[in-house]
Amino acid sequence: MKRVFLVVSVLLLALTVLSCACRKKQSGTPGNIEPGVRAPNFTLYDLDKNKVSLKSLRGKVVLLDFWATWCRPCTMIAPILDELAEEYSGRITFARLDVDQNQKTAAQYQVMSIPTLLLFKDGKPIVNIVGLRPKEELKKNLDAALA
Numbered sequence: 001m002k003r004v005f006l007v008v009s010v011l012l013l014a015l016t017v018l019s020c021a022c023r024k025k026q027s028g029t030p031g032n033i034e035p036g037v038r039a040p041n042f043t044l045y046d047l048d049k050n051k052v053s054l055k056s057l058r059g060k061v062v063l064l065d066f067w068a069t070w071c072r073p074c075t076m077i078a079p080i081l082d083e084l085a086e087e088y089s090g091r092i093t094f095a096r097l098d099v100d101q102n103q104k105t106a107a108q109y110q111v112m113s114i115p116t117l118l119l120f121k122d123g124k125p126i127v128n129i130v131g132l133r134p135k136e137e138l139k140k141n142l143d144a145a146l147a
Helices: 002-026 072-087 103-108 135-146
Strands: 043-046 051-053 061-067 092-098 116-121 124-130
Touching: 061 072, 061 135, 072 092, 072 135, 092 135, 116 135, 124 135
Parallel strands: 061 092
Antiparallel strands: 043 051, 061 116, 116 124
């Protein structure tokens, strides 16, 4: 019994360490995408369900929402992003990428948790936001990207 408890304790400790390592890696900009380096092109849909490529949005500020239909925090942040898209209309392009339908792109940007919001400027990722965040925090990031 003591041996089983020890094994379970070691496994929990290992999972905790790995979880912390993943969180540290996700802060800032995406793991294998260097800040200031042009992001690879891919196709996605904007909030109006129009098909667009990242390449066509270069030179603009883009907020890309990595999400899934089954993700509760994703469904909670969606109305906030819709409001922000209206407020920043013409200045920032908002788009969503379903991680279940776009697994290669999510992996390319090392999206480990959703929602993940990537903010691009001039085709380059500048901010990586993981998890449900308040509208005011998101606005600060958007305003900084426009500055």
